[in-house]
Amino acid sequence: MGKLRINLTVNDCRYSLDIDPSMRLLDLLRDVLGFTSVKEGCSEGECGACTVIMNGEAVTSCTIMAFQADGSEILTVEGLERRGELKVLEEAFMENDAVQCGFCTPGMIMSAKALLDKNKTPTEEEIRRAIEGNLCRCTGYVPIINAISDAAERMTKNGS
Structure with missing residues (x-):
């Protein structure tokens, strides 16, 4: 072919x-x-x-x-990095201990970005739904959910 x-x-x-x-x-x-x-x-x-x-x-x-x-x-x-849009998500993930081995992190960040592009102030349930297709074997998800919530707050404060 x-x-x-x-x-x-x-x-x-x-x-x-x-x-x-x-x-x-x-x-x-x-x-x-x-x-x-x-x-x-x-x-x-x-x-x-x-x-x-x-x-x-x-x-x-x-x-x-x-x-x-x-x-x-x-x-x-x-x-995201080239556009300067990675910094807030990256910092929130690091500061909330949402990164351990790092293998799932890029996929988690992209799912978080897609959510935050559509919903600037997601609830915990909306965050859970947005990342339900992303598996993490290290963090137990709570730090990831906290990081996405934290990133949403930071973006809202900064007007991003």
């Missing part, structure tokens, strides 16, 4: 690529474009380690074929 041409925007940069039709978005982001914050955990969309924001929605990139992202806007942790 031949290559497919796709066009997409990742972290505010436009790409036009010829890809294998069987390539997943995860592999395109990590292996082709070098965005290593996107982690491969379960390969089934169950762990959330590969979560990115696609067209404003948190998605697991291991369950999306790269050709399905044609015309899409994708955001990864590297894009």
